[in-house]
Structures are given as C-alpha cells and as structure tokens.
Amino acid sequence: MAMHNSENHPALVLVRLPHAQDLDLPAYETAGAAGMDLRAAVPADQPMTIAPGGRALVPTGFVFEIPAGYEGQVRPRSGLAFKHGITCLNTPGTIDSDYRGEVKVLLVNLGEADFVVERGMRIAQMVIAPVIQVAIREADGASSTARGAGGFGSTGI
Numbered sequence: 001m002a003m004h005n006s007e008n009h010p011a012l013v014l015v016r017l018p019h020a021q022d023l024d025l026p027a028y029e030t031a032g033a034a035g036m037d038l039r040a041a042v043p044a045d046q047p048m049t050i051a052p053g054g055r056a057l058v059p060t061g062f063v064f065e066i067p068a069g070y071e072g073q074v075r076p077r078s079g080l081a082f083k084h085g086i087t088c089l090n091t092p093g094t095i096d097s098d099y100r101g102e103v104k105v106l107l108v109n110l111g112e113a114d115f116v117v118e119r120g121m122r123i124a125q126m127v128i129a130p131v132i133q134v135a136i137r138e139a140d141g142a143s144s145t146a147r148g149a150g151g152f153g154s155t156g157i
C-alpha cells in the first residue's frame with residue numbers, strides 16, 4: 001500500500017535475500033501507517049525461541065537501501081509488547097543510509113513465558129525519517145541561556 005506522501009520522497013529500494021524468497025515485502029499495513037512491518041526470516045522448520053529475559057537477533061531477509069538524507073528506525077510493535085513483553089532491546093534501532101547488510105531486529109523478551117518467533121511473523125516496524133548530519137566544531141565554552149545548566153526537573157514537576 002502506497003503511503004499518502006510517498007511521491008515527495010525518494011523510493012526505498014529493498015533487496016530480497018535468498019532466505020526471504022517466499023516472504024511478503026515489508027509493507028505499510030494501512031494508508032497512514034508510520035512504519036512498515038518487518039517479518040521474521042527464520043527457517044520455517046526452525047522457529048526461534050526467546051526465553052524470558054533472553055534476546056535474539058532476528059533476520060528480516062532484506063537489505064534496505066535507505067536513501068541518502070534518511071534513516072531507518074526499527075521500532076517495537078505495541079501488540080507484541082503488550083501481549084507478550086516482546087520489544088526491541090536497542091529501540092529505536094538505527095539503520096544507516098550506507099548500510100548494505102541484512103536488516104536484523106534485536107528482540108528481547110521482558111515477559112514471563114517463552115516467545116516463539118515463527119517464519120513470516122511481523123516482529124517489528126521500520127519508520128523512514130529524514131535525518132541531518134551537522135558540522136562538528138569544538139569551542140572553549142557554551143553560550144549563556146536562561147536555563148543554563150539546569151536540567152533533570154529543574155523547572156519543577
């Protein structure tokens with residue numbers, strides 16, 4: 001399903017790896033979805049079991065060629081988090097625009113029961129977002145502001 005503003009942005013090129021040959025392409029599930037769901041490319045006869053407190057790097061079966069000036073953010077699915085305590089350990093996972101390896105999802109099981117990742121299961125979602133790289137320079141001191149160094153609740157609750 002095409003996103004409503006896809007014409008304003010460069011296309012995302014996906015390269016299917018051999019172990020994803022029968023999997024659906026990552027896709028936006030609704031017209032206004034922010035993220036495209038990612039599926040587990042684990043072997044059909046070898047589901048991956050994540051024990052409570054355990055983690056697993058789950059293959060998606062695709063290389064995502066993120067356009068320059070954009071990043072991919074790998075985020076958890078709320079339903080898995082709510083029902084099973086399954087989330088992404090490094091959320092949001094960062095996919096760099098120059099990364100040409102397989103996108104993988106680092107799941108962690110914060111629930112109380114084993115979680116079984118089956119082939120084709122939608123395990124996470126990827127949001128494509130514009131990102132900037134700034135010039136970096138060093139200075140001797142920071143400019144002054146009303147806030148100054150106040151933080152961590154300095155403005156009250």
Ligand SMILES: O=c1ccn([C@H]2C[C@H](O)[C@@H](COP(=O)(O)OP(=O)(O)OP(=O)(O)O)O2)c(=O)[nH]1
Nearest residue numbers: 074090092093094095096099102103104105106
């Ligand atoms: O959830 C994730 C996070 C990252 N990556 C891939 C794409 C990303 O471009 C690369 C590096 O990620 P990151 O910079 O977060 O990890 P690092 O530990 O800093 O590795 P590196 O030294 O390779 O940058 O790993 C994934 O496949 N899934």
Ligand SMILES: [Mg+2]
Nearest residue numbers: 094095096099
């Ligand atoms: Mg890095």
